[in-house]
Amino acid sequence: MAVINRTPDSFFDHGTTYELGAALAAADRAVADGADILDIGGVRAGPGEHVSVAEEIRRVAGLVAAVRAQHPGVVISVDTWRAEVGKAAARAGADLLNDAWGGADPALAGVAAAYGLGLVCSHAGGLAPRTRPHRPAYADVVAEVRDYVSAEAERAAAAGVRPDGIVIDPAHDFGKNTWQSLQLTRRTADLVATGWPVLAAVSNKDFVGETLDLPVQERAEGTLAALAVCAWEGARLFRVHDVPAARDALAAVAALRASGEVAALRSAGAGRVAGAAAGAAGITGSGTPRR
Numbered sequence: 001m002a003v004i005n006r007t008p009d010s011f012f013d014h015g016t017t018y019e020l021g022a023a024l025a026a027a028d029r030a031v032a033d034g035a036d037i038l039d040i041g042g043v044r045a046g047p048g049e050h051v052s053v054a055e056e057i058r059r060v061a062g063l064v065a066a067v068r069a070q071h072p073g074v075v076i077s078v079d080t081w082r083a084e085v086g087k088a089a090a091r092a093g094a095d096l097l098n099d100a101w102g103g104a105d106p107a108l109a110g111v112a113a114a115y116g117l118g119l120v121c122s123h124a125g126g127l128a129p130r131t132r133p134h135r136p137a138y139a140d141v142v143a144e145v146r147d148y149v150s151a152e153a154e155r156a157a158a159a160g161v162r163p164d165g166i167v168i169d170p171a172h173d174f175g176k177n178t179w180q181s182l183q184l185t186r187r188t189a190d191l192v193a194t195g196w197p198v199l200a201a202v203s204n205k206d207f208v209g210e211t212l213d214l215p216v217q218e219r220a221e222g223t224l225a226a227l228a229v230c231a232w233e234g235a236r237l238f239r240v241h242d243v244p245a246a247r248d249a250l251a252a253v254a255a256l257r258a259s260g261e262v263a264a265l266r267s268a269g270a271g272r273v274a275g276a277a278a279g280a281a282g283i284t285g286s287g288t289p290r291r
Helices: 020-032 053-070 083-092 107-115 141-158 178-186 188-192 206-212 220-233 243-257 260-267 273-280
Strands: 002-005 037-041 075-079 096-098 118-122 166-169
Touching: 002 020, 020 037, 020 053, 037 053, 053 075, 053 083, 075 083, 083 096, 083 107, 096 107, 107 118, 107 141, 118 141, 141 166, 141 178, 141 188, 178 188, 178 206, 178 220, 188 220, 206 220, 220 243
Parallel strands: 002 037, 037 075, 075 096, 096 118, 118 166
Antiparallel strands: none
């Protein structure tokens, strides 16, 4: 899952792909590099200038439509917590709604159900969107996250979201400190045991930077290490900024595990672990906008 930011203040690329043409070019590169899913976002995750619903739709919907026309087979995800944005994205041709804020807008699941989209169910520790945690405390962070995302997944299924399109995400750094995010990384298997496909969104995050005492542009190696641990533990989807490096790391983990499924992927010359994961989660490119 490649990150495509249409934000002027992204923590990672600082607005490099904010303009529509630059964002579309980034999507083209990601697909050429082997991304199976493009995750398009129109609002910076952290604190910053207020972005209205209308502005978020302006940033996201046009790009979704352009990517859908240019890459009919790719899975298009939209990173949003807002139901109105999700509806606009669905109409433009999105396949998946990536809610990193733990169901802050309960109507989002209804949108996914109404349009036949997949849904990422995450844990943000009860934080309001775009806020940072202050001394988050959990008796057992892994157990709380596991129970919360499982309940959210069940709620989504009850709302009519297709069960084969539901993914869970522990949401490293969202409502968590570095130690807690590290715990979630090393115990990814606890989340995998729920039976829901697990998304690992660890790329260049603050817990990686704080662990290694490195700024955001120097977290590549730490990111790959965290990705590898999540993959070894059984995560199925991986949200990343550097697609080729992530694919190589995941292919190495797959070879080390040497499972029958991996052997089949390798014999196909793919190494496309994320593609198999998206298929296993029932998420495929729609090829046509939804009305």
